[in-house]
Amino acid sequence: MSESAGGNLDHVLSESRLFPPPSEFTQQAVIQSQAQYEALYEAAKNDPDAFWDAEAKEHLHWFEPYSQVLDWNSPNAKWFVGGKTNACYNCVDRHVAAGRGDKAALIWEGEPGDARTLTYAQLQAEVAKFAAGLQSIGVQQGDVVSIYMPMTPELVIAMLGCARIGAVHSVVFAGFSAEAIADRNNDAQAKVQLTANGLYRRGKVLPLKETVDEALAKSPTIEKCVVLQRIEDQATPMTEGRDIWWHDLVADQPEDFPAVPLDSETSLFILYTSGSTGKPKGIRHTTAGYTLWAKRTFEWVFDHRDSDVYWCTADCGWITGHSYLVYGPLAAGATCMMYEGAPNHPAEDRFWELIEKYKVTILYTAPTAIRAFIKWGDEHVEKHDLSSLRLLGSVGEGINPEAWMWYHEKIGGKRCPIVDTWWQTETGGIMMSPLPGVTATKPGSCTRPLPGVVSVVVDEAGEELDVDQGGMLCIAQPWPGMLRGIWGDEERYVEQYWSKFPNKYLTGDNARRDPDGYYWIMGRIDDVINVSGHRLSTIEVESALVSHPAVAEAAVVGRPDEIKGQGIAAFVTLKSGEPTDELRQELRMHVRKEIGALAQPDEIRFAASVPKTRSGKIMRRLLRDIAAGIETAGDTSTLEDYAVIAKLRENDES
Numbered sequence: 001m002s003e004s005a006g007g008n009l010d011h012v013l014s015e016s017r018l019f020p021p022p023s024e025f026t027q028q029a030v031i032q033s034q035a036q037y038e039a040l041y042e043a044a045k046n047d048p049d050a051f052w053d054a055e056a057k058e059h060l061h062w063f064e065p066y067s068q069v070l071d072w073n074s075p076n077a078k079w080f081v082g083g084k085t086n087a088c089y090n091c092v093d094r095h096v097a098a099g100r101g102d103k104a105a106l107i108w109e110g111e112p113g114d115a116r117t118l119t120y121a122q123l124q125a126e127v128a129k130f131a132a133g134l135q136s137i138g139v140q141q142g143d144v145v146s147i148y149m150p151m152t153p154e155l156v157i158a159m160l161g162c163a164r165i166g167a168v169h170s171v172v173f174a175g176f177s178a179e180a181i182a183d184r185n186n187d188a189q190a191k192v193q194l195t196a197n198g199l200y201r202r203g204k205v206l207p208l209k210e211t212v213d214e215a216l217a218k219s220p221t222i223e224k225c226v227v228l229q230r231i232e233d234q235a236t237p238m239t240e241g242r243d244i245w246w247h248d249l250v251a252d253q254p255e256d257f258p259a260v261p262l263d264s265e266t267s268l269f270i271l272y273t274s275g276s277t278g279k280p281k282g283i284r285h286t287t288a289g290y291t292l293w294a295k296r297t298f299e300w301v302f303d304h305r306d307s308d309v310y311w312c313t314a315d316c317g318w319i320t321g322h323s324y325l326v327y328g329p330l331a332a333g334a335t336c337m338m339y340e341g342a343p344n345h346p347a348e349d350r351f352w353e354l355i356e357k358y359k360v361t362i363l364y365t366a367p368t369a370i371r372a373f374i375k376w377g378d379e380h381v382e383k384h385d386l387s388s389l390r391l392l393g394s395v396g397e398g399i400n401p402e403a404w405m406w407y408h409e410k411i412g413g414k415r416c417p418i419v420d421t422w423w424q425t426e427t428g429g430i431m432m433s434p435l436p437g438v439t440a441t442k443p444g445s446c447t448r449p450l451p452g453v454v455s456v457v458v459d460e461a462g463e464e465l466d467v468d469q470g471g472m473l474c475i476a477q478p479w480p481g482m483l484r485g486i487w488g489d490e491e492r493y494v495e496q497y498w499s500k501f502p503n504k505y506l507t508g509d510n511a512r513r514d515p516d517g518y519y520w521i522m523g524r525i526d527d528v529i530n531v532s533g534h535r536l537s538t539i540e541v542e543s544a545l546v547s548h549p550a551v552a553e554a555a556v557v558g559r560p561d562e563i564k565g566q567g568i569a570a571f572v573t574l575k576s577g578e579p580t581d582e583l584r585q586e587l588r589m590h591v592r593k594e595i596g597a598l599a600q601p602d603e604i605r606f607a608a609s610v611p612k613t614r615s616g617k618i619m620r621r622l623l624r625d626i627a628a629g630i631e632t633a634g635d636t637s638t639l640e641d642y643a644v645i646a647k648l649r650e651n652d653e654s
């Protein structure tokens, strides 16, 4: 349990402040009372079929009705069986058809300050042309399209364009390496690659196409590559017969190319995320259930009103970007802000400038960003008028109370509720969160489960634990947004999530429920670490290190980091070469090349050997303590070689 991101477990355990929602907020909220929440919660728990039937009929467009709400053959769920719908239609066409075509769907600003607004009608035309373009190069229903693009409107158009024709998108965050793209392309058997000729990051151009070319040399299933010209006048290598400019692809395509009616369970996307093993897994989400879950959780948690300007700062390379920049808010007909670049370019006040300029009303960001803002200083915030804000959200890791208070006071002017949202790539959408008009918040707690989420905390034997006892967090009933599988590996789906306790989804998180029924997430039970709100498997980083010729063995653990929540500490034993600073740097760059910058170790210690149990398992708890600089507590009696510890402590690079 010492894994709690942010390293503020003590504060969280002693946290007792309570912040009721401001009454002005409650009076206008979508859900206004505890009784209303409880009625929804009980209805969804006791009669899920009736509850979700009503929700699906009201909140999704159906080309053809479904015959059954849920077919639950544990652990395989089919929601809205036999119905025909389309996620893109629900996010775009539905609003245009209802006469809301002139409402802004996306308000976008690039890092250099270029800006565009797309109304729902304009978005519809762009998406239709792009979907037709995809079809013209041979993309068919069920084909996988790999997306490696900057945060431009075209990234959203690309995702929706796939959904429009039933192609399955796999977005790879544009900070990942060529190796990581190729791994994902091969695992997914992707047919088409979408990219751009660059993106702006802190004033520089990152040449994405070069990275993609390197990846495509190792991605034999990719037949075509569509390239967005994000950067003008940039020399861009194009491979004849394979590469096509985005503007050429869409040039003669029809703006009225229709959305294809698709079976409810048609795969909508795959998103790769780290698990406890070395190989990232492709989490598979499907059309109807996911879209409904994203929409309803968005409306409940963000108290969406027609006049809102909503900004989710996540990149579309992560699940938060999928569910709360694209599918949830667009299905709800919201106006979404989207920003391409870094929060500190050209200066540390960029976010606050954007909020003032576009009169953003709802901000959804991550604790790691908040901690960076705190470090950069209040003066950047104080320069701007943030009075348009009415609601703040947090996601990705637990928000430590200090960051919560700063967010509340400096950004929210003490008037905005904060929704600390707990969920995962696998859950498709938010599972636990305050309802901003109802729930009195406690800094550091994601409070209570949303309607449809039957959460339990259990012990090793699967027995439900009493309040205040920490244990494994599980979900005991299927919900519409749940993952439907791991791409190409159904066995792993069952094993990973459903085998420890039959009929219960294992989240992989530890949690505790307090006497008020509030949940406190206490960190992972497995070897997953949370770096700046992003999941990484320690084994994945170890594999990358071991693939370097000088490395014999590596052990990687998380260690507390003031900004990132967790940093990466690596213990490395060498096959050859000297333990020098140059080699340290080389190993860092090697991991960067194998996975991407976010996996680069913050600290590398060289050791003669890595401490293991007699059965050969790396003693991670011990290494975590060493990396955190705390005295080793607990039982080390199974340790193979005590001398190893002393060596590791000595070899502290700092």
Ligand code: PRX
Binding pocket: 273, 319, 320, 394, 395, 396, 397, 398, 399, 420, 421, 422, 423, 424, 425, 426, 446, 507, 508, 509, 521, 523, 524, 530, 533, 534, 535
């Ligand atoms: O450990 C939990 C942590 O992030 C994990 C999910 O990571 P990922 O699939 O990348 O999705 C991140 C965005 C939803 C969880 O298992 N986590 C996420 N949000 C919170 C959190 N831990 C505590 N509080 C949160 N609000």
